[in-house]
Amino acid sequence: MTIEVSFELNGFGVEVDVEAHLRLLDLLRDVLGETGTKEACGEGECGACTVLVDGRAVNSCLFPVGEVGGAAVTTIEGLTALNGQASSIQKAFLDHGGTQCGFCAPGMIMTTAALLAENPHPTVSEIRQSLTGNLCRCTGYYQIVEAIQAAARVGQVAGS
């Protein structure tokens, strides 16, 4: 069964007929070709597929397409401006070594965007707590935490 879904993706309107059983992750990656959002477990355990739905960080692998209607969705592609200029969070991750293999990075960055929007000056422990749903196997999170602290100092959350 297909359903019609109408929502906003990275500032642009989208209207699409999709299989009702799809997850938001499938809609983004397989239907719309936005492959920046990653799938690493499909069970909501690792956070690689994190996107923002109306500003809230969600695991798109657990999010049914039926619920996205009318929402504003931001993905990693939406944080990178049209001229390719990285957001302050992405810049901080780059400068502080916040990525290695890069597979968890889009999800990490979306979680960070939600965190800093809610808590612009988090402590190290608050940062580490907020990242518990985002697994990384490469970094040990140390440079990610440094990057988030640096981004917080810059005080600019993308889009604000």
Added chain:
Amino acid sequence: MTEYSYIGTEAPRPEGADKLGGKARYINDISRPGMLYGKIKFSDHAHALIKGIDTAEARALPGVRAVITAEDVPEVRYGFLADNVALKTGKVRQYRDEVAAVAAISPQIAQEAVDLIRVEYEPLPGVFSPQEAMADDAPLIHEKDGRGNSLTTNLVPLRCVHHSGDLEAARSASAHITEGEFTVPRIQQACLGTAGCIAEFDLKGNLTITAKTQIPFLAQRDFTRTLETLGLKGRNVRVIVPALGGAFGSGLDTHGYEYISILLAWRTGKPVKILYSRAEEFSYLSPRQSAHFLIRQGCDRDGKLTFREIEVTQDNGAYGSWGATYPNVMLVAATSLYRVPAISFNSTIVYTNNTYCQAMRGYGNPEVTWAIESSIDDLAAKAGIDPYEMRRINSNEPGDLTPMGLDLKTCGLKGCLDATADRLDWSATRGKHPERPRGVGMAGLINVGGGGKIYRSDGSGIILKLDDYGNVNVSYGGVEMGQGLHSALTLMVAESLGVKPESVIINQTDTATSPWDVGTHASRGAFMAGNAAIGAAKKLRERIFTAAEKVYPEVVDQNLARLGESWPDEFDFRSVTRDQFDLKDGWLSVPDAPDRPWLRVELGRLLRAIHFSEEAGLGTIFTEESFYEPPTELPDWEKGYGNMSANYAFGVQGVEVEVDEDTGEVTILRLVAVTDVGRVLSLQALKGQMYGGVAQGVGYALYEEIKTESGRILNPGFTDYKMPSAADLDFPMELEFIETNDPTGPFGAKGAGELGMVPTAPAVANAIYDAVGVRIHDLPITPEKVLKALQSRKVLS
């Protein structure tokens, strides 16, 4: 030490922006026109005879393009011991065994078809530990070896032993002796990006495979043999490596799913993609080996080590991979971590019906170091000597030739010990028992730092190609899998050639364009690539300067004309010779000349001038290649002797822990990692390797274990397989790098990729011993194990 422009700086990784922008293309993100999706039917038993396979229903499912079993395709044999085949016939030996496979127009249809395949089995008794597998009446897992010779036991036919010194005499001369048994579990590489590949044939029978691999050229060799099996002798295999979502050793072998994807592509004439789900990754990709160690060490009255005996037994699982050669790497620490005059090392590797194991970061070293460094603290306790002091008096020194024949040209171990003790405030904290049960512990490491020769060549080639704009394209056959090879290589090319890092572009690794490389493992990538790059850059500079001699006067004339300057006649720029030039930061200059802007030429402009100059060589192609083979030996494994690496890295980790005596929970309060890396190349990447390696070490120490029951994996997902989260690592970690400037290293550097993970677990265990006086012998150190040890301590006291 020499000052450099870029070496040692904190420059960001060159491919970082694409990764952070979601633009990096992993195997997950790649598709090809007309591509089909492959799925594998794995075994339902750990050990069973295959009585029949019914694929009729699967074949009839709309959308299915091919269903294959061993009966439908030629036998494709593979593996380090050639004991594995792509599709099983006769019997299965593990749950990972591939029985059939499907290609369909969608992953969903492929899975549905796999579920429709009916396999009839006759279960056989299985063996799930080396003890069971070595019993006299144990069922045979392999009746024949890879060459068809009959086998009579489950022992893997690989030998790795070492005996040096007079063990009996050393033992009887010892004042103190300790003996202990230690075990390590199976753990998963757990890359965030799961395994996968896309195979496709052209109409001439050439294969292109995009593969998540660390060994593009050995894979090319393996797949070329597959083409021969398929009757495509002489056809070409091209291996393309996409962005890798981590590897940690999991890409060191070619895998069943890759051969199956090739068979399905050959069968259907379409590109076929196989991508593992997370559950498949845990169940059907091979983990790190489990092992059991029996270790004895002795020392004299002053704490000097007298002997070391190690017996290791490894559960190999059902088939051989490169991981079966872990003991070869264990030899390095077994013979050469600290000065030990008499050594005995024996290894036994056993086939079982568990999922076969493969490489993971450190490759035997974290395992053997767990036993050695736990035992050193036991020995120190027996001898009544501070364990830091004991390590210090037995420390290796520069210039040592170790019992294995390792040539320690440089060695920073003693400096690492001292810095760790200093940073942990060792003398004030060790052995002190404040109100809360806290303690400190340390453990050292030695690791290959200049390659690790376990194959007939340990070399790497590189090609540098300059374009007309002063940018340099680098073709290298090694693999960037997240570790920062490209970060280090970019800086090394920039430094050695004399261009800016932003002018260095590293090409995608592709066997069609990259020169041969043995593979990215053993912490060798940056070491090999750097030495190769230095060789090629030197040749390229000579050629640039030779050609520049011809065009330099003309270009300087143009500079003067442009600037409206007249020549002050202070320097004869018309007779500059090649040996007077320098190239730095992308500018050609003459260091002996006065510092004038018109005497400097931007590299791109120079190259364009040469390009169109008949005298300098019209259309000169500035491409240079270099192949670096390190000055090392393939050891004699029967003797356990040979200088397998060009240099050796050292390090020490120190940990302070607190133990909750009611729950057995261990909390790390802080961690110090001091490492002799020869020379820092890319500081950002190196820090990343250390933080990340230690994090995996903490997982190994406290959390991680693949749990199995009769060969079936019970925790195939992140819910039940616990690896460290950000909150679990909420303690300060201090890194320090000691630069010993090794003469073999590019710019003095040693390989560093594996170091972080090696000594973490014993450092934690030694800190627990200091805190509460119990010795944990089995990883991971769970609260249950600590509690049990605390309870038996209470019973004893």
